[in-house]
Amino acid sequence: MSIIGTRVDGRLIHGQVANLWVTKLQISRIMVIDDDVAESQIEKSGLKLATPAGVRLSVLPVAKAADHILAGKYDSQRLLIVVKEPKYLVQLVEAGVQLADVNVGTLARGNAQKTVTHQISVTAEDIADFKQLDEKGVHLFAQLNPSVKAEDFMKLLQS
Amino acid sequence: MAAPLVLISHGNLCVELKKSVELIMGPQPDIRTVALEPKAGPAEFLAEFTQATEDLEDFVVFADLYGGTPCNVAAKLLLGGATFKLYAGMNMAMVIDYLNAAMLGQDPNPVSGGTNGICDVNAQLQQLTDDD
Numbered sequence: 001m002s003i004i005g006t007r008v009d010g011r012l013i014h015g016q017v018a019n020l021w022v023t024k025l026q027i028s029r030i031m032v033i034d035d036d037v038a039e040s041q042i043e044k045s046g047l048k049l050a051t052p053a054g055v056r057l058s059v060l061p062v063a064k065a066a067d068h069i070l071a072g073k074y075d076s077q078r079l080l081i082v083v084k085e086p087k088y089l090v091q092l093v094e095a096g097v098q099l100a101d102v103n104v105g106t107l108a109r110g111n112a113q114k115t116v117t118h119q120i121s122v123t124a125e126d127i128a129d130f131k132q133l134d135e136k137g138v139h140l141f142a143q144l145n146p147s148v149k150a151e152d153f154m155k156l157l158q159s
Numbered sequence: 160m161a162a163p164l165v166l167i168s169h170g171n172l173c174v175e176l177k178k179s180v181e182l183i184m185g186p187q188p189d190i191r192t193v194a195l196e197p198k199a200g201p202a203e204f205l206a207e208f209t210q211a212t213e214d215l216e217d218f219v220v221f222a223d224l225y226g227g228t229p230c231n232v233a234a235k236l237l238l239g240g241a242t243f244k245l246y247a248g249m250n251m252a253m254v255i256d257y258l259n260a261a262m263l264g265q266d267p268n269p270v271s272g273g274t275n276g277i278c279d280v281n282a283q284l285q286q287l288t289d290d291d
Contacts, residue, residue: 015183023259048287049280058291068291145185146262 002074003097006081006089009105012037013050013057016105016145017082022052024146027080029056033065033088062088066095086129093136101139104130104153116156117142130157161219161261163189165212166249167204167233168223170194173249180254187258191218195229205232212243219257221249221269252276 005025009017012032022030030051037043038061051057056077060068065081068074069092081099083089084107093099104120112121120142122130130153134140140153166173173192181187193208208229212218222230225247233245246253246269256272 019183019255019259020185024262026263045284045287049283053275060291145183147185147187 002077002079003069003099004078004080006083006099006102007105008084008086008089008102008107009082010084010107010109012082012084013047017080018050018052020145021103022055022080025080026078027055028078029058029074029080031058031060031065031074031079031081033060033062033081033083033092034085035061035088037084038064062091063095066092066097069097070095086126086133089138090129090132093133093138099133099138101141102133102153103150104140104142105144114157116153119144120156122157127157130154161257161267162217162244163191163215163219164254164257165191165193165208165215165218165220165243166254167193167208167220167229168195168249169227169229170197172223176249176251176254179251180258184255184258190254193229201228201232204229205236208232208236217243219244219267219269220246221253221257222247223249246270246273248273250276 004027005021007017007021013030032047038059044059047059048057089099089102106119107122109121109123109126111123113124113127115121130140134154141150142153142156143150166177171194173194177187177190177192191211193211195204220233220243222233222245224230230247237245250273252275253269253273257267257269260267
């Protein structure tokens with residue numbers, strides 16, 4: 001399995017992801033999984049621009065992403081999965097992809113049910129999705145950058 | 160352990176650049192800044208720079224502008240025998256590249272780190288290719 005990191009980030013690829021986590025985790029390919037973004041040429045081009053030189057990018061709908069990963073297409077690469085919404089991770093796990101842990105970075109919801117941290121607010125659906133991931137054995141943590149401590153996301157969600 | 164960074168500039172560029180970098184890289188307590196205040200001259204800047212760095216054995220200085228007072232004052236110290244590294248033309252990419260090299264235990268190259276961050280975005284847009 002070549003998945004080095006998985007991140008929930010409402011902004012997908014931006015400064016923290018492109019400059020910090022890609023370097024820290026020595027990522028060779030960023031995979032954005034989103035059914036809507038994968039349909040939009042403009043959004044895809046924007047993501048390509050934001051991807052650091054030397055790093056490859058896939059923007060895929062969740063079903064295709066799961067197929068590619070399970071087929072071993074990226075086994076020799078260091079993959080960072082980035083999603084805007086946790087529902088795609090639930091679908092990925094249900095399709096049979098194993099995720100060890102997920103970093104919940106930034107998530108700002110207009111129709112938020114709960115504010116978890118400065119950077120994270122969640123809808124009722126998000127909460128249900130995170131609970132499902134937790135029940136499936138995925139370790140969820142929140143860490144904006146490597147110089148701050150990783151916090152247990154499920155504890156934050158419940159507090 | 161990479162040598163600590165000292166950012167120097169005309170006015171508060173260095174202070175604010177540090178803050179901007181922290182938005183991406185997280186808190187950077189080891190980065191020091193020395194700003195040349197509008198009414199200060201080389202003598203005041205030299206005093207502040209010396210004070211800011213006197214407890215450091217080894218450090219790397221990024222200056223905002225080649226030929227500007229902060230850079231010139233630091234360069235004079237080098238001519239007088241100081242041994243720190245001094246780079247001019249600092250930008251956000253240069254600082255981030257330095258911190259990333261430190262994180263990975265690599266030797267930083269601030270000149271390429273800074274210049275790699277400069278690009279013609281319109282031209283880049285023309286060159287985008289698909290690769291899933």
